Amino acid sequence: MAHVARGPPELLAGMTTLTVSSAADLRDRVREASSRGTPLRIVGAGTWLDAGRPVRGVESLSTQGLSGIVDYVPGDLTLTAGAGTSLAEIRREAGKHNQWLALDPHGSDDGTLGATIATASAGPLATAFGTPRDLVLGVEFVTGTGNIARGGGRVVKNVAGFDLTRLMTGAWGTLGVITEATVRLHACPQVDETIGVSMAGDADSLDRTRQLLRRLAFTPYACEALNGAFADTVVGRDEPIALFRLAGNLESVAAQRTALLELGQPFDVSADAWSRLRTAESSGAIVFRLSRRPSEIGATWAEANRIVDGIPGAVLHATLTRGVVRCIVPNAGDSAARLGAALAGGESKRIGERMPEALWTSAFPSRAMTGIPARLKAAFDPRGVLNHGIFGASI
């Protein structure tokens, strides 16, 4: 079966899509591409093709044929699956045993495990569970030289050999193509509730909320501040809110609710608010993040507001305890041009997620990679065939 990638089709226009049915198959494709010097665009489900810098691929290499759960022993709370396995399938299978993979990257659960790990994508749950690097136990991958290598393993604790697993996590497929991964699962909590609290929405209100969280004896599963426009989309209230996901046993969640009363009277929110939050942006939207230390979240929020000021439809949300503000801006009218100017300078670190090429060039100028990153690329993909350019000029 040919795997047709979704997402903006123009990104794969003119490319032949290579499909594979095994790691060995994928290795052969990479070897061929390497010997011919043909740049490859690595594709999972194709739901996030516009994430990262544009790739000058000639052929796209799909991991969707590497789909399916390879090994799952519920008692071990570990699951091994092919890179092309969707997060939805993992959710379904783990759910049968009252377990889950505590990763909720932006985008839908149609996304694949391989792409989630390769891009180190994390969502609101990172507040409590960290990012893919904290949940991935092992990976199998094909290097740019066409070797099949494994790092880590299938057990929850492992220091055997150098950490190839974390080398691959977040490398955006530029050092190797992940073919299989083992992840740590968690047992579902007894209670898992979501509440919202309206907030002023200014820098000060975010600071106060974060300070409260810092003082409390518990960590919520998630805590996001949403500007009014985004709250309207996610919970149907056109006012800035803080959204909390509280979990644990009955008594613990009751106490968490009580502790948060300091912020104001909460309202109950249905759990699907989180999937709305993850999937709110339209394909083709401009998305980027600002980050600093968590204690500066108010200032970072204010800076993000200044950047998107006056751009219609711009929405913001902040992961309070991680110091990250994420900005989603419809790519319409002159918004890209305005952002190009507004993103210049500033205090916070800027990380681009997806945007038109011109904005990448103007707002996130690619520096020539040097030092260890450049040496890693040269060592693991000497012919530069894997996702060339997705990270920056030489990578």
Next chain:
Amino acid sequence: MAAPVSTPTLAAPSPIDQSLADRLALIVGARRVLYRPSELLTYTADALPSYFKKPALAVFPGTREEVIAVVRELAARGVPFVPRGAGTGLSGGALADGIVLVGLNRLTRVISIDADNMLATVEPGVVNVALSRAVATYGLHYAPDPSSQAACTIGGNVAENAGGPHCLKYGVTTNHILALEVILPDGEIVTLGSTEGENDGYDLVGTFVGSEGCFGIALSITVRLSRNPEGVRTLLADFMSIDAAAQTVSAIVATGIIPAALEMIDQATIRAVESSIYAAGYPTDAAAALLIELDGAIAGLEHDVETVATYCRANGARTVRIARDEVERTKLWQGRKKAFGAMGRVSSHLVVQDAVVPRTKLPEVLAKIHDIGQVNRVKVCNVFHAGDGNLHPNIAYNAADADETARVHVAMKEIMTLCVDAGGTITGEHGVGLDKLPYMDLIFSAESLEAMCTLREVFDPERRSNPGKVVPVHACREWHMSPAARPSSSPA
């Protein structure tokens, strides 16, 4: 033997000789360069009493600048070296065989603490427990807690990706390191990770942590701190069979409650502990005991304690004792943390093994370990991180008895093979060092080992930093290390 020696077998471009010793003495002071055999004795072993390697000389820089100058001097001369923290490692990883040992235990400065953001930046020689003490006034601590935490250093923890009992809930070292300033073996200084906002780009921190001193020396380390829990409850459940204790581990984990720690101590270990000064009041007739700790917000904690106690009883626990106060809690933990020390009473030597198996395989694997001990007529004690499936089978023996020593090594090899066959790994927290080198082929293909060699060469193209450790020499193509720098991997 006159020293410093110009090692004739060391085919380095510039030998380790008097001129190097003199030059290093100019950097760190003459007292901080050791080369007499008597002075070097301490540095011929780590905490695993199976390997002895003599460094040609040992140098102890006291400041960041001195470390930089030392590494650059060694680089200029092409001299291989081994970084070393407190020497509490359990894999022979910090031994220098005829090369230079760089001791980092004098770099003990806590550089900065950012309590609000729960971060601290420290020098590599800061002792693990000293860091927790330094941040205690802010209600914070550093979570990874190896049993050697009273002596081991954060730099050593980074090198080994150290674990500890509380890593079940809080994660191992790599989950707690945000940024590193590293001097590469060629003298270049690089910053890995980020202390100001998200890291983007390759996860170089994750790549460096656990590299066992082969990628360079951390000059400063920024760690994530953890809140001290509002409440802590410690339980001791004892069982009349190991199998019942192992089943209980799985049952507890399946509840969704993540204990802060979930440790198993078998009868042989209990008896060793109870006959030592670390006697903790463990019942000596039990086949095994579980030491379980729950922590977090007080609300809901008691409910979790009850749930865990119920599962213990339902799975055959004879008694479940809950520590009433901090004194009792400390005592229960003392027995666990000093178990290895207590075994010193049993015999003169102890091999500590470190393997991981899937949690559900614990009952089967523990039964087979028992059989292996019987067949080889050696006494295997088990005290380990059961919640992680991280086994520490220990064998106490007399190294002067050649026959017993041989049987110990056969048993250890059989245990490792057993754990690998069960889907596990050869080390969960002690590292590969020298000790696990022979087992790397059991779990990694030639291509995987080659990828590790490739990674090492990105950081250390000359392979001068801790040569011959972690990845078996034969796995690396074009390996040109001299015989002197290559470890002889047979245990003493």
